Amino acid sequence: MEHKINKNLSTIQISGIRQFFNMISDYDDVVSLTIGQPDFPTPAHVKAAAVKAIENNHTTYTHNAGIFELRKAISEHVSQKYDLEYDPANEIIVTVGASQAIDITLRTIIEQGDEVLLPGPVYPGYEPLAKLAGAKVTHIDTSANHFKLTADLLEQSITKDTKCVILPYPSNPTGVSLTNGELEAIAEVIDRHGIFMIADEIYSELVYEQSHTSIASFSKVRDQVIVVNGVSKSHSMTGFRIGYLLAPEWLTKHILKVHQYNVSCATSVSQYAALEAIQNGKLDPESMKEDYKKRREYVTRRLDKMELEYVIPDGAFYIFPKFPLNGKTTFEAAVDLVKTAGVALVPGDAFSNYGEGYMRLSYAYSEKILKIGLDRLEKYLQQTN
Ligand SMILES: Cc1ncc(COP(=O)(O)O)c(C=O)c1O
Known part of the structure; x- marks a missing residue:
């Protein structure tokens, strides 16, 4: 019966983000900088x-x-x-x-x-x-x-x-x-x-x-x-x-x-x-924004030090640095980062082919978590390049 379902679905894949999470779900001690939602409690x-x-x-x-x-x-x-x-x-x-x-x-x-x-x-x-x-x-x-x-x-x-x-x-x-x-x-x-x-x-x-x-x-x-x-x-x-x-x-x-x-x-x-x-709650987003802004400053400082190229985000809580692939696909590079360094970033190709060669890093995380994740990323880049 499967051939009888809506044909429009045949061109739709499960999202690249989901595929990535399925792939890395077995690894322990992974610092995830992947989440697409605020880390603050609801006011x-x-x-x-x-x-x-x-x-x-x-x-x-x-x-x-x-x-x-x-x-x-x-x-x-x-x-x-x-x-x-x-x-x-x-x-x-x-x-x-x-x-x-x-x-x-x-x-x-x-x-x-x-x-x-x-x-x-x-x-x-x-x-x-x-x-x-x-x-x-x-x-x-x-x-x-x-x-x-x-x-x-x-x-x-x-x-x-x-x-x-x-x-x-x-x-x-x-x-x-x-x-x-x-x-x-x-x-x-x-x-x-x-x-x-x-x-x-x-x-x-x-x-x-x-x-x-x-x-x-x-x-x-x-x-x-x-x-x-x-x-x-x-x-x-x-x-x-x-x-x-x-x-x-x-x-x-x-x-x-x-x-x-x-x-x-x-x-x-x-x-x-x-x-x-x-x-x-007009001021609720303002206070969260102040925190995201500080984290953005922290993350960009760290990425500068790693010499990763990025465009400074104007808003939201994502940054999209270019990532050295060393012959791998973007997806493979993200999986390797998890396996080797224990840090997860979303592979850019989850956001269309034009995201190939980039990773999405979310800074909807405390500075403490960001620091551990970025330390691991830095070490990985030093060892692989
Ligand atoms: C650009 C964009 N639009 C829409 C949504 C979905 O928002 P909601 O959770 O309100 O459905 C998201 C969630 O990540 C998003 O990033």
């Missing part, structure tokens, strides 16, 4: 709000788009912080993590044979969802350009089949973000070609020096941009599974149909926790 006031929601019997289905108070809080937050105006009544959907926002958006806009463009290297969560929706996926090589998608690169990649481009910034796996001017130039291209953009801004609260611009704030593209965000990274709430999307009313009403038949609504208790996070 206490947010946890208390979740408990209170249960006690108050907020344990039923909610409005399909999410409780109105939360949509209103999101609307106010993005207005104050990112100059975005979205009507909580009909332009915001609360989703099961940013992941579901991306999925239901793709399933709303993609038809069989459409093309979805992704910058490469890129978060591996998009390609399978685009393919499941029937799209063909093309990665745009950003490696020669400090891992930044530019208006020119995008322009050269658009074909008659292109329906959508997905742009995460700050980026997983590189931490690189885009400036206001760079985004404006990209907005001009998507406007001229009439394509959609899914702007994945899940790390927007974790930008270090520059201020984060949402591409949807350029009014000419508001109608074709779907902004994806959430509380997973900003408030260390990955397990609560709350994200949201912002889109024009005419599009939201269609995405809402997919969402409704998919999950009915996001988890009620988590929605109340997210409400507390967004309304009263």
Whole structure:
């Protein structure tokens, strides 16, 4: 019967990250610098709000788009912080993590044979969802350009089949973000070609020096941009599974149909926790960001000393150094690093072919763990080069 399942699945592999973890799971004493989630506990006031929601019997289905108070809080937050105006009544959907926002958006806009463009290297969560929706996926090589998608690169990649481009910034796996001017130039291209953009801004609260611009704030593209965000990274709430999307009313009403038949609504208790996070936890991401920033300084100092090349991350908690392969594939080099030195980094090819020759290092770890991991990495490089 296997040949009878959805053919779109035949082109989807289990993620490179999972394959890597399966490969290294038998090794003991490994310091892992691989994780893609904050290492801080969820703020206490947010946890208390979740408990209170249960006690108050907020344990039923909610409005399909999410409780109105939360949509209103999101609307106010993005207005104050990112100059975005979205009507909580009909332009915001609360989703099961940013992941579901991306999925239901793709399933709303993609038809069989459409093309979805992704910058490469890129978060591996998009390609399978685009393919499941029937799209063909093309990665745009950003490696020669400090891992930044530019208006020119995008322009050269658009074909008659292109329906959508997905742009995460700050980026997983590189931490690189885009400036206001760079985004404006990209907005001009998507406007001229009439394509959609899914702007994945899940790390927007974790930008270090520059201020984060949402591409949807350029009014000419508001109608074709779907902004994806959430509380997973900003408030260390990955397990609560709350994200949201912002889109024009005419599009939201269609995405809402997919969402409704998919999950009915996001988890009620988590929605109340997210409400507390967004309304009263504005400073939570700030304090975590200060720590990530210190760790970034520490990690870059250490990588400099090892003479590994990297692009300084503007945000998130990843860095993507070039790694000497010594004749190995990137995957083999990452496995060898685990076996020989007891330190795990995610092999860059998990983020498309354009990540070959790089490793993703996450600094969502205490300085103590970072130090042990980086000491081991340094020793490995000294011994193998
Ligand atoms: C760029 C990016 N988008 C989306 C997600 C998924 O977020 P969520 O856990 O809210 O579904 C991640 C998680 O690592 C991510 O790195």
